[in-house]
Amino acid sequence: xxxxxxxxxxxxxxxxxxxxxxxxxxxxxxxxxxxxxxxxxxxxxxxxxxxxxxxxxxxxxxxxxxxxxxxxxxxxxxxxxxxxxxxxxxxxxxxxxxxxxxxxxxxxxxxxxxxxxxxxxxxxxxxxxxxxxxxxxxxxxxxxxxxxxxxxxxxxxxxxxxxxxxxxxxxxxxxxxxxxxxxxxxxxxxxxxxxxxxxxxxxxxxxxxxxxxxxxxxxxxxxxxxxxxxxxxxxxxxxxxxxxxxxxxxxxxxxxxxxxxxxxxxxxxxxxxxxxxxxxxxxxxxxxxxxxxxxxx
Amino acid sequence: xxxxxxxxxxxxxxxxxxxxxxxxxxxxxxxxxxxxxxxxxxxxxxxxxxxxxxxxxxxxxxxxxxxxxxxxxxxxxxxxxxxxxxxxxxxxxxxxxxxxxxxxxxxxxxxxxxxxxxxxxxxxxxxxxxxxxxxxxxxxxxxxxxxxxxxxx
Numbered sequence: 001x002x003x004x005x006x007x008x009x010x011x012x013x014x015x016x017x018x019x020x021x022x023x024x025x026x027x028x029x030x031x032x033x034x035x036x037x038x039x040x041x042x043x044x045x046x047x048x049x050x051x052x053x054x055x056x057x058x059x060x061x062x063x064x065x066x067x068x069x070x071x072x073x074x075x076x077x078x079x080x081x082x083x084x085x086x087x088x089x090x091x092x093x094x095x096x097x098x099x100x101x102x103x104x105x106x107x108x109x110x111x112x113x114x115x116x117x118x119x120x121x122x123x124x125x126x127x128x129x130x131x132x133x134x135x136x137x138x139x140x141x142x143x144x145x146x147x148x149x150x151x152x153x154x155x156x157x158x159x160x161x162x163x164x165x166x167x168x169x170x171x172x173x174x175x176x177x178x179x180x181x182x183x184x185x186x187x188x189x190x191x192x193x194x195x196x197x198x199x200x201x202x203x204x205x206x207x208x209x210x211x212x213x214x215x216x217x218x219x220x221x222x223x224x225x226x227x228x229x230x231x232x233x234x235x236x237x238x239x240x241x242x243x244x245x246x247x248x249x250x251x252x253x254x255x256x257x258x259x260x261x262x263x264x265x266x267x268x269x270x271x272x273x274x275x276x277x278x279x280x281x282x283x284x285x286x287x288x289x290x291x292x293x294x295x296x297x
Numbered sequence: 298x299x300x301x302x303x304x305x306x307x308x309x310x311x312x313x314x315x316x317x318x319x320x321x322x323x324x325x326x327x328x329x330x331x332x333x334x335x336x337x338x339x340x341x342x343x344x345x346x347x348x349x350x351x352x353x354x355x356x357x358x359x360x361x362x363x364x365x366x367x368x369x370x371x372x373x374x375x376x377x378x379x380x381x382x383x384x385x386x387x388x389x390x391x392x393x394x395x396x397x398x399x400x401x402x403x404x405x406x407x408x409x410x411x412x413x414x415x416x417x418x419x420x421x422x423x424x425x426x427x428x429x430x431x432x433x434x435x436x437x438x439x440x441x442x443x444x445x446x447x448x449x450x
Contacts, residue, residue, distance in 0.1 A: 006323050006337040006347075006359050010298060013318040013364040043360050044341050058365055085354075109430020111408065112342050114354045115361065198429040 008046055015058045019145045019172060022057060027147045027170030035059045035172050037081050038115035041124040064174040070096060075179040084113035097178065099187030099208055103134040106191050109198055119173050125165045132232040133206035133224030134189060138178045146171045159231035182210040186294045190287045192279055194270060201227045202271040203279040207287040209295050215243040219295060228263035228280050237262045247292055256285035305369045308376030316363040323347045325363035326373060334374040334403045345431035348404035349373050355411045374403035377410060386410055386448045393444035397435035405431045409445045418449055
């Protein structure tokens with residue numbers, strides 16, 4: 001039963017001046033200190049008693065966290081303090097990564113998106129995270145500042161289990177870098193919730209496709225699935241189906257079936273495992289059909 | 298636990314407040330500034346009863362620490378009327394019958410005020426998307442949407 005008391009457990013608010021200071025403080029207080037940006041996941045977990053902390057470390061404004069920029073050579077950089085709304089309405093995101101804008105806009109509500117961040121979504125590592133799948137299939141790489149300095153972590157090796165990542169004490173994720181999308185890329189994000197908008201996903205599918213001479217079908221597809229496994233994951237099985245032969249509605253159906261075979265959903269308050277398996281197939285088919293229709297024009 | 302002193306603008310007035318470090322913006326508004334128009338519904342960032350404008354954008358004040366609001370510009374429902382005159386949205390929500398128990402109304406007005414500022418002529422769909430984060434248990438939303446459309450004209 002969630003206790004709707006408006007307060008938070010007793011804790012201290014810490015605002016370090018530099019990334020170095022932040023990493024040192026977090027490492028020195030490992031287990032009782034946590035970085036936060038929007039706080040939209042952390043506050044809920046603090047109030048539920050799942051998360052127990054002595055310190056909340058505000059990382060908004062540290063070097064690189066407020067960056068939101070597109071480089072025609074390198075791609076898109078999204079800092080840790082950048083909110084979902086800022087991403088969704090940025091002209092370069094809309095132009096070059098419209099599927100990311102779509103995914104960001106599907107999160108919760110307008111008010112929440114003024115605080116929630118893409119980096120926070122990634123670090124919270126919920127299998128339901130709306131922007132994670134899209135960032136994964138766009139080959140996103142995290143820039144992490146730790147006690148040993150800065151390192152890069154590709155998203156496809158970041159998640160270990162629900163809520164668990166490879167981050168160590170002292171780590172602050174500064175930004176995510178999305179490389180330039182391949183030419184002709186088309187993508188979409190299909191989310192099934194208990195209502196039309198605003199809910200966490202029962203199942204969600206992020207799909208993108210682009211023309212390439214490297215595949216027998218002439219196209220490569222990337223498919224990421226949410227809420228059907230312990231972590232958001234890419235269905236290589238389904239992607240393989242779509243690279244071997246000419247793309248037809250029957251092949252799309254086969255790929256959708258392959259996603260159903262590759263997932264291990266659970267029963268929870270939002271849906272049953274059986275329902276999720278069926279829905280991931282339907283959503284994948286819907287998303288692939290939409291992307292293919294645009295690609296084959 | 299030591300208190301933190303912050304200075305911020307609330308409804309066009311500069312306030313200096315001593316806040317416990319774990320106090321939310323919602324608690325500060327209600328308990329330190331006695332602005333009780335803003336409500337606590339869920340304490341989870343889902344119902345929107347606590348919505349205020351922070352630097353021009355609607356946020357769930359139950360999900361913001363008061364301590365991080367140094368220098369911020371906050372507008373609550375009490376700040377919508379100017380010199381005793383209700384805002385257009387405040388007039389239309391009464392006229393359209395969009396208030397029953399009134400608990401969602403302050404947050405609803407803040408979200409709608411921000412919507413009309415960024416999108417002066419929203420479609421029905423855009424209105425409904427903008428108030429997704431403001432739950433109403435009484436009205437069924439129709440008259441609230443009507444009120445926002447009326448104010449947009």
